[in-house]
Amino acid sequence: MSHLKPDSSLSCQLVLKFEEVGYKVRVGKEGGCLSSCYGGQKNVNEKTILNGISGVVCPGEVLAMLGPSGSGKTTLLTALGGRLNGKLSGKITYNGQPFSGTVKRRTGFVTQDDVLYPHLTVTETLVFTALLRLPGSLTKAEKVCQAKRVMEELGLGRVAHSMIGGPLFRGLSGGERKRVSIGLEMLVNPSLLLLDEPTSGLDSTMALRTMSILRRLAAEDGRTVVVTIHQPSNRIYNMFDKIVVLSEGSPIYYGQPSSVLEYFSSIGFSSSISVNPPELLLDLANGISLDSEQTAENSIEPECGSKSVKEKLISAYHKNISTGLKTELSSINPNNNNKEWCTSWWEQFTVLLRRGLKERRHDSFNNLRIFQVISVATLGGLLWWHTPQSHIQDRVSLLFFFSVFWGFYPLYNAVFTFPQERSMLIKERSSGMYRLSSYFLARTAGDLPMELALPTAFVVIIYWMGGLKADPVTFLLSLLVVLYSVLIAQSLGLAVGAILMDVKQATTLASVTTLVFLVAGGYYVQHIPAFIVWLKYLSYSYYCYKLLIGVQFDANDRYQCSPDGTSCRAADYPAIKSVGLTGIWTDVCIMALMLVGYRLIAYLALRRLRPR
Incomplete structure (x- = not known):
């Protein structure tokens, strides 16, 4: 990609070194009650996933990690990308320094599974990423141009305006989605580019084209590229500068691809027939020696034969390769360079807000949600049609309906927000694309137009149809109370979703x-026992209901309380008296604390979601 030159402020060359990397996971289950009661031991074992793997990749080189499924390739790549949870032994350095936020933002990581927003087009996906990750020294037009160049380079021009697609509707093909994922990382010219099975899902021609681009990216722009690949073709195999071959988590070869046949022949694994190096490596990693393949097939215990082959290969690696590799690692002393965030907080916020509005335009502004709200408002207006002022019970019940509906409807919508975006958030945060605070505020602010527009339409319809106080100021205050409650309900939904x-x-x-808040809202149960009365003070529905009552009624308002025409004070009506008409500003402050508190809890819960 010769015409995608890196900006000096964006990237610098990076040397990746990994020495004796090991990783184990616990398997099995702990002993139950019987084992613990009778002194039994916990049945917990450790399984070795990576076992003493070393190597070095310099700028301009492409390192490929080969091996059969389950050999540890993806685990090692994840560890090199600083995304592996758990205890990792050995040492991994980047220009002589441990993994850090600075390194993370200089690393591109392409996972085997494509994590993309389904409702964005290819152009929108790449442009928004460019605006977030490319440095502030570039103008918006230059960033957009960079995105279009990457599209053309990866052959995505034909589908530039097609949606990515998802499980519920058709979009790009698997190969096209893979190229988009690669393009997102290539876009920023990272110092270190890690790719997990970048050719999976691609035909041989497109796989070769993709690897050719990666090869040029390393050679011409001085990038450090590491890929995992299951079984490359000969043409792709010859593009690698170095390879690491893994067998059940242990290395059996490290070095140049051209030396593979010579090395394995020197340790007694030669073949009398012509064989492609990638096929030879895969057979040996599976414990199959070509000259003994027939013997292994006819053997009573073929597993024993494969184990002996693997043990011999591992032993030969430590004898012939390990010592020289240690010398190579100790002789390389790279310099370290740091890099700050590419874009400012405000730029991240505005780009994320625009991207979020485009992605969710099909969900938030859909006809079904609008129909739901308008139909409920219209039906409610007909049921409470021009309620007479004397029918105080119906008017109070209408106000409680306001607090119930708009206390729970936005809560259920907000609960889905963060769980649905969990994989995308982990992916982008792992790449250091943006600050969590900018994402959080952009994500929550992006929901406000629809979250506030629908309740506004709801109140406008049902308020005047229901015969509530025909005063513009009272109407406006009632609307503000409902919107206030909507924001709090949304905040609680965000917090619940982010925690779980x-x-x-x-x-x-x-x-x-919602059930607890409904019962304790002050309408159904007006005399709550003292030992559980605290529940209503946790219910924002109670405060919304109380504020609506306070806005709609004055203490001196009268209503007809008996058939003979006797009037009573509104403040003495049981449903109003139970909540009271005083302390309005205290209630406003308590709801403000709820609004801030719930959103703070949601933000802190997201911080626990560690990027990988």
Whole structure:
């Protein structure tokens, strides 16, 4: 990609070194009650996933990690990208320094599974990423131009205006989605580019074209490129500068691809027939020696034969390659360079806000949601049609309906927000694309237009149809109270979703919470026992209901309380008296604390979601 030159402020060359990298995971289950009661031991074992793997990749080089499925390729790549959770032994350095936020923002990581926004087009996907990740020294037009160049380079021009697609509607093909994922990382010219199976899902021609681009990216722009690949073709195999071959987590070869046949022949694994090096490596990593393949097939215990082959290969690696590799690693002493965020907080916020509005325009502004709200408002208006002022019970019930509907409808919508974007958030945060605070505020602010427009339309319809106080100031205050409650309900939904990060669990908890708030809202139960009265003070529905009552009624308002025409004070009506008409500003302040508190909890819960 010769015409995608890196900006000096964006990137610098990076040397990746990994020495004796090991990784183990715990398998099995702990002993139950019987084992613990009778002194039994916990049945917990450790499985070795990576076992003493070393190597170095310099700028301009492409390192490929080869091996069969389950050999540890993806685990090692994840560890090199600083995304592996758990205890990792050994040492991994980037220009002589450990992994840090600075390194993260200089690293491009392409996962095997494509994590993309389904409702964005290819152009929108790449342009928004360019605006977020390219440095502030470039203008917006230059960033857009960079995105279009990457599209053309990867052959995506034909589908530039096509949506990515998802499970519910058709979009790009698997190969096209893979190229978009690669383009997102190539876009920023990272110092270190890590790719997990970049050719999976691509035909041989497009796979070769993709690897050719990666090869040029390394050679011409001085990038450090590491890929995992299962079984490359000969043409792709010859593009690698170095390869690491893994077998069940242990290295059996490290060095130049051209030396593979010579090396394995020197340790007794030669073949009497012509064989492609990639095929030879895969057979050996599986414990199959070509000259002994027939013997292994006819053997009573073929597993024993494969184990002996693997043990011999590992032993030969430590004897012939390991010592020289240690010398190579100790002789390289790179310099370290740092880099700050590419874009300012405000730039990140505005780009994320625009991207969010485009991605969710098909969900937030859909006809079904609008129909739901308008139909409920119209039906409610007909049921409470021009309620007489003397029918105080109906008017109070209408106000409680306001607080119930707009206390729970936005909560259920907000619960889905973060669980649905969990994989995307982890991916982009792992790349250091933006600050969490800019994402959080942009994501929540992007929901406001629809979250506030629908309740406004709802109140406009049902307020005047329902015969509430025909005063513009009272109407405006009632609308503000409802919108206030909507923001708090949305905040609680965001907090529940961010804490649990599971849609089913979050909706279950939201259902229980709404039921409690509904009962304790001050309308159904007006005399709550003292030992549980604190519940109503946790319910924002109670405060919304109380504020609506306070806006709609004065203490001296009268209503007809008996058939003979006797009038009573509104303040003495039981449903109003139970909540009171005083302390309005205190209630406003308590709701403000809820609004800020719930959103703070949601933000802190997202901070626990560690990028990988």
